[in-house]
Amino acid sequence: KAGVTQTPRYLIKTRGQQVTLSCSPISGHRSVSWYQQTPGQGLQFLFEYFSETQRNKGNFPGRFSGRQFSNSRSEMNVSTLELGDSALYLCASRTRGGDNEQFFGPGTRLTVL
Amino acid sequence: LAKTTQPISMDSYEGQEVNITCSHNNIATNDYITWYQQFPSQGPRFIIQGYKTKVTNEVASLFIPADRKSSTLSLPRVSLSDTAVYYCLVGDFGAGSYQLTFGKGTKLSVIP
Numbered sequence: 001k002a003g004v005t006q007t008p009r010y011l012i013k014t015r016g017q018q019v020t021l022s023c024s025p026i027s028g029h030r031s032v033s034w035y036q037q038t039p040g041q042g043l044q045f046l047f048e049y050f051s052e053t054q055r056n057k058g059n060f061p062g063r064f065s066g067r068q069f070s071n072s073r074s075e076m077n078v079s080t081l082e083l084g085d086s087a088l089y090l091c092a093s094r095t096r097g098g099d100n101e102q103f104f105g106p107g108t109r110l111t112v113l
Numbered sequence: 114l115a116k117t118t119q120p121i122s123m124d125s126y127e128g129q130e131v132n133i134t135c136s137h138n139n140i141a142t143n144d145y146i147t148w149y150q151q152f153p154s155q156g157p158r159f160i161i162q163g164y165k166t167k168v169t170n171e172v173a174s175l176f177i178p179a180d181r182k183s184s185t186l187s188l189p190r191v192s193l194s195d196t197a198v199y200y201c202l203v204g205d206f207g208a209g210s211y212q213l214t215f216g217k218g219t220k221l222s223v224i225p
Contacts, residue, residue, distance in 0.1 A: 004156075031188075031212070035215075040216055042215055042216070042218070043200075043213075043215035044159070044215075045214065046215060088154070090156045090157075091156075092156065092213075101159045101162070102159065102213060103159070104155075104156025104157050104158065105156055106154075106155060106156060107154070107155070107156055109154070
């Protein structure tokens with residue numbers, strides 16, 4: 001079974017631009033979560049989607065948004081990029097209904113110049 | 114979500130058993146204890162999860178005392194490839210809203 005895939009793997013943007021990251025979950029997984037990882041703050045939860053609905057949201061500004069499609073693929077968008085948005089963005093998927101293991105993708109390394 | 118405390122770093126020689134203890138004093142009745150492993154520039158990988166007593170799988174064991182206020186991840190006979198950051202997470206990972214809260218983790222360095 002293929003794992004979680006994320007595209008692109010690396011991205012360089014400049015301040016003020018916007019960016020869209022994509023995540024394809026493991027086949028059959030309907031829950032997708034997004035995390036931001038930086039050396040200073042560690043791994044921080046952004047949001048979770050299930051069946052195209054946002055189910056939970058972390059403490060991030062409105063510049064960070066996401067969506068999920070009917071095939072469970074998810075996208076994350078960051079508008080008006082700031083230098084501090086440089087990070088590794090991780091996507092994770094899981095099944096629901098008692099399955100507690102989350103499967104993480106390799107991440108997208110975003111650099112904001 | 115319960116707060117967890119674990120050592121920032123640990124060193125071990127190859128072939129030794131490594132025990133990483135995590136404190137979670139305010140664990141709730143429905144909370145499970147889960148451990149993840151992360152290598153540099155990769156996403157975390159699930160290692161093991163338990164609720165009480167002892168759980169063992171092909172890579173690790175998890176020991177949970179009766180009061181559940183702490184837990185110990187045991188890695189038998191570590192190798193250089195076990196060098197990674199290990200995260201302890203506590204939460205009600207049921208069918209409801211699901212959010213993993215990662216602490217700083219324990220950076221394990223395995224020495225030849």
